[in-house]
Amino acid sequence: MSITTTTNRRIPDQLTxxxxxxxxxxxxxxxxxxxxIFTLNSFASPYFLDPWNLSxxxxxxxxxxxxxxxxxxxxxxxxxxxxxxxxxxxxxxAMGLVMQAGFGTPVxxxxxxxxxxxxxxxxxxxxxxxGLPSIVVTIGxxxxxxxxxxxxxxxxxxxxxxxxFAVFGQGYAFWVITVExxxxxxxxxxxxxxxxxxxxxxxVFAVGNNPTAALFSGIRVARVKMILFLLTGLMSGLAxxxxxxRLGSTRSxxxxxxxxEVVTMVVLGGVNILGGSGTIGGVxxxxxxxxxxxxxxxxxxxxxxxxxxxIGLLLIGVIALPRLWSRIRSR
Amino acid sequence: MSxxxxxxxxxxxxxxxxxxxxxxxxxGFVAPANLMxxxxxxxxLMILALGQMVxxxxxxxxxxxxxxxxxxxMxxxxxxxxxxxxxxxxxxxxxxxxGAVMGAVNGLLVWKLAIPPIVVTLGTMTIYRGIIFLLSxxxxxxxxxxxxxxxxxxxxxxxxxxxxxWLAIIVTAGMALIMARTPxxxxxxxxxxxPHAAVYTGIDVGRAQFRAxxxxxxLAGLAGYLWISRYAVAYVDIAGGFELxxxxxxxxxxxxxxxxxxTVLGTILGALFLGVIKNALPVxxxxxxxxxxxxxxxxxxxxxxxxxxxxxxxxIILKSAGQGT
Numbered sequence: 251m252s253i254t255t256t257t258n259r260r261i262p263d264q265l266t267x268x269x270x271x272x273x274x275x276x277x278x279x280x281x282x283x284x285x286x287i288f289t290l291n292s293f294a295s296p297y298f299l300d301p302w303n304l305s306x307x308x309x310x311x312x313x314x315x316x317x318x319x320x321x322x323x324x325x326x327x328x329x330x331x332x333x334x335x336x337x338x339x340x341x342x343x344a345m346g347l348v349m350q351a352g353f354g355t356p357v358x359x360x361x362x363x364x365x366x367x368x369x370x371x372x373x374x375x376x377x378x379x380x381g382l383p384s385i386v387v388t389i390g391x392x393x394x395x396x397x398x399x400x401x402x403x404x405x406x407x408x409x410x411x412x413x414x415f416a417v418f419g420q421g422y423a424f425w426v427i428t429v430e431x432x433x434x435x436x437x438x439x440x441x442x443x444x445x446x447x448x449x450x451x452x453x454v455f456a457v458g459n460n461p462t463a464a465l466f467s468g469i470r471v472a473r474v475k476m477i478l479f480l481l482t483g484l485m486s487g488l489a490x491x492x493x494x495x496r497l498g499s500t501r502s503x504x505x506x507x508x509x510x511e512v513v514t515m516v517v518l519g520g521v522n523i524l525g526g527s528g529t530i531g532g533v534x535x536x537x538x539x540x541x542x543x544x545x546x547x548x549x550x551x552x553x554x555x556x557x558x559x560x561i562g563l564l565l566i567g568v569i570a571l572p573r574l575w576s577r578i579r580s581r
Numbered sequence: 582m583s584x585x586x587x588x589x590x591x592x593x594x595x596x597x598x599x600x601x602x603x604x605x606x607x608x609g610f611v612a613p614a615n616l617m618x619x620x621x622x623x624x625x626l627m628i629l630a631l632g633q634m635v636x637x638x639x640x641x642x643x644x645x646x647x648x649x650x651x652x653x654x655m656x657x658x659x660x661x662x663x664x665x666x667x668x669x670x671x672x673x674x675x676x677x678x679x680g681a682v683m684g685a686v687n688g689l690l691v692w693k694l695a696i697p698p699i700v701v702t703l704g705t706m707t708i709y710r711g712i713i714f715l716l717s718x719x720x721x722x723x724x725x726x727x728x729x730x731x732x733x734x735x736x737x738x739x740x741x742x743x744x745x746x747w748l749a750i751i752v753t754a755g756m757a758l759i760m761a762r763t764p765x766x767x768x769x770x771x772x773x774x775x776p777h778a779a780v781y782t783g784i785d786v787g788r789a790q791f792r793a794x795x796x797x798x799x800l801a802g803l804a805g806y807l808w809i810s811r812y813a814v815a816y817v818d819i820a821g822g823f824e825l826x827x828x829x830x831x832x833x834x835x836x837x838x839x840x841x842x843x844t845v846l847g848t849i850l851g852a853l854f855l856g857v858i859k860n861a862l863p864v865x866x867x868x869x870x871x872x873x874x875x876x877x878x879x880x881x882x883x884x885x886x887x888x889x890x891x892x893x894x895x896x897i898i899l900k901s902a903g904q905g906t
Contacts, residue, residue: 330699376881376885380885380888381888382884382885382888383838383839383884385642385699385838386828386832386838386880386884387881387884389825389828389829389832389880390829390832390877390878390880390881390884391877391881392825392877393825393829393873393874393876393877393880394873394874394877394878394881395877396873396874396877397870397871397872397873397874397875397876397877397878398874400870400871400873400874401868401870401871401874404868404870405870502870510703510706510707513703514703514704517700523697523699523700524697553714553719555710555711555714555719555817556711556714556715558707558708558710558711559707559708559711559712559715561707562703562704562705562706562707562708562711563704563708565700565703565704566690566696566700566701566704566705566708569694569696569700570690570694570696573694573695573696574694577694
């Protein structure tokens with residue numbers, strides 16, 4: 251202890267109390283932002299605090315958040331998947347084909363999930379077997395997957411999904427709680443347990459922090475990454491089921507640009523884009539923040555593209571401001 | 582070095598093979614006039630890809646180039662509508678300045694705040710697009726609102742090739758000169774190849790990245806005016822998703838996404854490869870809906886191929902090291 255007092259060193263962070271660490275964490279800052287936006291919204295528009303409106307607002311983020319959970323794990327492990335929106339397009343197209351062939355809801359749903367899994371597996375194989383950088387692979391598959399959807403659908407559309415299929419995107423579990431929200435909440439718990447309470451979760455952090463060290467400590471790095479790509483593909487398939495069910499139709503331009511919103515959600519949630527750190531709790535709060543911002547601005551008749559300015563500013567702002575603050579303080 | 586050269590030779594071979602295949606069914610495609618038209622059509626992609634190459638060399642990525650292009654184009658078009666008498670030279674300076682400022686914003690965030698480039702440019706991409714909407718209120722600016730000199734400039738033919746194509750050649754020559762013959766150009770390679778070693782040789786890696794973003798932004802600004810005036814229309818979604826084509830051109834051209842490896846010639850060939858495919862599809866009667874899937878497959882094939890040649894080079898180094906000890 252005498253060293254810290256004599257040599258004017260900064261006190262190591264282990265010495266701060268757990269309470270102040272929680273208070274200063276990224277998640278609490280984000281929660282503060284969420285509460286602030288919520289309060290602002292309820293003053294700005296009289297329609298905001300209606301339970302049915304709030305229930306509608308959850309659609310703004312539930313589908314994206316499903317993918318964001320898996321993407322968070324993938325980014326923590328040091329990889330990224332930019333093809334998720336294209337996987338949605340391909341999975342939705344596959345579901346449309348199966349539907350036209352006359353199959354019922356269970357087969358349609360399974361087709362969507364399987365397509366997602368196959369696409370994720372393809373990404374994973376390219377990255378783990380050929381040792382290619384994931385950003386390049388998924389920029390390629392992003393064009394490839396949506397391109398296949400374009401070839402099949404052109405400028406046409408699949409319509410006429412069976413009524414029983416509508417439950418995923420349009421159904422309510424009870425009162426104002428939607429089926430999608432229930433799926434979102436369940437997945438949040440599942441992913442939080444996987445990442446923060448299992449050996450696999452520790453392996454994900456280890457791989458992201460130092461893949462070489464992880465390999466030498468007996469972690470099968472390629473297998474961990476492969477599983478994460480498969481999971482991200484599966485979640486994109488699930489999001490495709492929900493989105494297709496909600497829209498009731500498939501076009502090849504479905505969910506275009508969604509990959510950026512998913513990545514924004516993950517980064518906003520405090521996951522280090524360079525890998526190695528992050529929490530599912532942060533992603534959950536980030537999902538609410540993004541949902542609240544888009545919904546609140548929507549109630550104020552702000553067009554979607556202007557909302558995207560706010561999302562972009564939010565993304566850069568939440569990362570830049572703490573760094574700016576620490577720079578000013580260190581001077 | 583010989584491996585790098587052979588990579589460009591391979592790509593040239595691939596392009597020639599592609600042209601030969603098309604020529605067997607449609608000889609008209611390889612007529613000089615048509616090849617010139619293909620080159621001209623690929624010019625904006627070449628200009629943007631050269632900027633992107635510099636950014637990728639320094640281990641960064643610029644996903645905001647298409648949004649930068651669209652915003653600069655909209656500003657130029659609005660300027661032209663407000664002051665129809667403004668000479669093209671002034672518009673060009675405005676375009677370069679606008680692009681440079683947007684590139685500098687990216688660069689400053691990466692350099693001074695050390696935010697990962699992919700995050701910065703994802704953010705600025707949506708912000709720049711949004712600003713176009715705020716400026717234009719979502720309205721289109723159509724050809725009849727633009728002055729004749731404004732839309733005519735990139736189409737003016739000089740020796741058979743329009744100004745647009747000549748500008749691509751000038752930018753290529755300029756970039757080749759900068760990359761090979763100036764300390765700044767070499768610093769991009771150094772900063773990307775080994776940032777720590779670059780610091781010890783007195784290169785400010787952050788500053789090199791900042792300069793790379795400014796170059797990329799400036800070229801995007803130039804391409805912005807050229808795009809708007811060539812197609813004679815400006816609206817919010819112009820060149821949407823084009824940033825991926827630009828990155829694809831670099832990757833196909835052998836620019837390593839890990840930084841430090843890439844040449845001007847390779848990048849140009851990468852862009853031309855995509856340009857030939859894009860222009861050939863309607864000729865060989867394949868639905869344009871195939872284009873997206875084909876360029877995606879081309880990226881995957883190219884990056885697989887490049888990593889193979891890169892890996893064998895690595896093995897040779899390891900072998901000689903093993904023999905030495």
